[in-house]
Amino acid sequence: MNLWAGAEYSNFLPDFGPPNRLTGIGAYADLNLTSRWGVEGEARFLRFNGFYGEAQDNYLIGPKIKVIQLRKLQPYAKALVGIGQNDFPFSIGTGRYFAVAPGAGVDYRLSGRIALRAEYEYQIWPFAPGIAGEPSNGMKPNGFSAGLAFKLFGR
Secondary structure: OEEEEEEEEEEEEOOOOOOOOEEEEEEEEEEEOOOOEEEEEEEEEEEEOOHHHOEEEEEEEEEEEEOOOOOOEEEEEEEEEEEEEEEOHHHOOEEEEEEEEEEEEEEEEOOOOEEEEEEEEEOEEOOOOOOOOOOOOOEOOEEEEEEEEEEEEEO
16 A cells, blocks of 8 residues: 655546636645555646636545556556536636546656656536526536646555
């Protein structure tokens, strides 16, 4: 068992309004229970480049599996659930929604204690946006993240 913690930069399409891409930072932690299976938690804050004040945050947790064991390159898939929050443009409102977030990526071990990450995540917010005059047929924010993690403890 080991624990990794990292920071990331993200670029996401928010799926509301014009196709502006939101950018921001986040943090993640991976608790690896076995050599293949673990749990990941992440918090992401997409606060930059929003259309007239649009921003998104999410707080997610769920299982992660390493798809194949290569020496330094470790591809993985994950299925997270949690909360997504959208601050809508022009200050028309803020909504918090149940979110499901499948994703896949790769961790590249620079050393036994440092790893780079690149991933894609597709979020599903089935009950968004919930704003009067807008259809509530769900939102599907999705995007890419790149980060750097450090092993805190474990083998």
